[in-house]
Structures are given as structure tokens and as C-alpha cells.
Amino acid sequence: MLQISVLASSSRGNATVISGGGTHLLVDTGISALRIRKGLKECGLTVAQISGVFYTHEHQDHVCGLGVLARKDALNIYCSRYLARDLRGAAPHALYTYLEPGSPVQVGAIKVTPFCVSHDAADPFGYVFECGGVRLGYVTDTGRIVRGMPELLSGVQALYLESNYDPEMLQNSGRPYELINRISGNWGHLSNQQACDFVRSMVHPGLQHIILAHISPECNTPEIARRAMQQTLDDISHPACLHCAAMAERLPWIEIS
Ligand SMILES: [Zn+2]
Numbered sequence: 001m002l003q004i005s006v007l008a009s010s011s012r013g014n015a016t017v018i019s020g021g022g023t024h025l026l027v028d029t030g031i032s033a034l035r036i037r038k039g040l041k042e043c044g045l046t047v048a049q050i051s052g053v054f055y056t057h058e059h060q061d062h063v064c065g066l067g068v069l070a071r072k073d074a075l076n077i078y079c080s081r082y083l084a085r086d087l088r089g090a091a092p093h094a095l096y097t098y099l100e101p102g103s104p105v106q107v108g109a110i111k112v113t114p115f116c117v118s119h120d121a122a123d124p125f126g127y128v129f130e131c132g133g134v135r136l137g138y139v140t141d142t143g144r145i146v147r148g149m150p151e152l153l154s155g156v157q158a159l160y161l162e163s164n165y166d167p168e169m170l171q172n173s174g175r176p177y178e179l180i181n182r183i184s185g186n187w188g189h190l191s192n193q194q195a196c197d198f199v200r201s202m203v204h205p206g207l208q209h210i211i212l213a214h215i216s217p218e219c220n221t222p223e224i225a226r227r228a229m230q231q232t233l234d235d236i237s238h239p240a241c242l243h244c245a246a247m248a249e250r251l252p253w254i255e256i257s
């Protein structure tokens with residue numbers, strides 16, 4: 001069995017806890033160390049119980065809490081070799097394990113397989129977490145669905161999936177043209193519609209949970225993102241549980257079996 005609790009997710013900060021077989025992992029530390037500690041406490045955990053911190057990429061909304069977090073606790077960090085160069089400044093005493101896309105690592109009871117996504121960062125990764133035959137796909141900060149991704153994720157029981165923006169809200173957001181192009185481009189973020197199309201491409205009878213994540217506070221709302229995905233699930237008659245991760249409050253444990 002795997003469990004996931006999203007401490008926070010949006011363009012303003014991201015951090016997630018994943019547990020399985022007595023092993024606890026953190027994915028990204030893009031909120032304050034104080035909030036991470038508080039969120040872990042609500043999960044019944046402490047930083048000392050985290051066996052590994054996995055990073056998706058170097059943007060501040062995914063890493064900013066690391067420096068303060070690493071001052072008090074010894075951390076085992078898993079990321080690309082390039083990203084480790086960046087993170088060492090904030091966490092010089094952490095232990096680093098370099099990841100290669102497609103090469104799984106085993107951390108306690110959880111097997112983690114990184115894969116490439118398409119984002120304007122150095123080595124951005126998505127992940128598949130696996131424990132006791134249960135799999136969770138983790139896809140965020142990608143401007144498009146990279147070839148091979150639907151096949152890689154086609155057997156997962158749960159999917160954490162970016163549903164970043166509503167195209168109309170993005171166009172009317174008053175943001176600079178370049179920023180709008182960056183967000184909606186191939187190296188930016190997934191729109192609600194792209195997230196829906198992706199689910200259509202990889203859905204299978206065993207997919208139980210979909211967690212919509214990285215929802216933009218300015219160019220989307222949880223209601224719009226949820227409505228779009230629910231419509232897709234209704235269209236394909238697939239009864240998955242739909243969850244929306246938020247910036248302000250923790251998404252309580254979801255159990256995946
Ligand atoms: Zn982000």
C-alpha cells in the first residue's frame with residue numbers, strides 16, 4: 001500500500017509526503033521549513049523519519065524550504081547531478097544520490113523511477129513510486145506530455161497530475177505576453193484540457209485516484225479544474241476518486257491499495 005498527503009501545491013509552493021511499507025519520502029520542499037515541519041506533524045511524522053527527499057526541478061516553488069530544513073536535520077536528497085550542484089549551496093551537508101531518468105532507486109520499501117518531463121528547468125523529473133505492487137505516478141511542471149509517458153504511467157493506481165491553467169483565464173490575466181507564452185508553451189505547464197487528454201490516454205480500470213495539482217491561483221480555480229476532469233471521467237465512464245491539492249491547506253492522507 002502507498003499513502004500520499006499533499007502539504008501544499010500551487011504555483012506558489014509544492015511539497016508532498018509519500019509513505020509505503022514504513023518508508024516515508026518527501027517530494028519537493030517548495031514551502032517554508034516551518035510549514036513542512038507543521039505538515040509532517042499533521043501526518044504524524046517528523047523530518048527525521050523522512051528517508052529521502054526527491055526533487056522534481058530547481059524552481060523556487062519546489063525547493064525554497066530546503067536551506068532552513070537542512071540546518072536542523074540530516075537529509076538524504078535524490079535528484080539529478082545538475083540539480084545537486086544547485087542544492088548544495090542550500091544544503092551542503094546533505095547526502096546526495098544522483099538520479100538518471102529510467103533508472104529506478106530503492107529507498108526502504110519504496111521503488112522510485114524518475115522520468116523526463118518537458119519544463120524550462122535543467123533536468124526536470126516526474127516519478128513513479130511503487131510499493132507492494134501499488135504504483136503512484138507523479139507528473140507536474142511539464143508543458144506537454146512527453147512521448148512514452150502514457151505507457152509508463154498506464155498501470156498506476158493513483159496519479160498526481162498538474163492541471164495548471166485555464167487558457168481563457170491565462171489569456172485574460174493581464175500578464176506579459178512572454179509569460180503567457182512561457183506558461184502555455186511546450187516547456188511550461190499543463191492546462192486543464194491537457195491534463196484531461198493525458199488521463200484519457202493512460203486511463204485503465206485500476207486507476208483509483210487522481211490528484212489535481214499545481215493549480216494556478218491567478219489563472220485557474222480548483223472548481224474549474226475539477227469540473228473539467230470530472231467531465232472527462234464521466235465521458236469515459238471511469239469512476240476514479242478526484243482530489244484537488246491546494247496551497248493553503250494540506251490534503252489529508254489518501255490511501256492507495
Ligand atoms: Zn512549479
Ligand SMILES: [Zn+2]
Pocket residue numbers: 057059119121141
Ligand atoms: Zn517549474
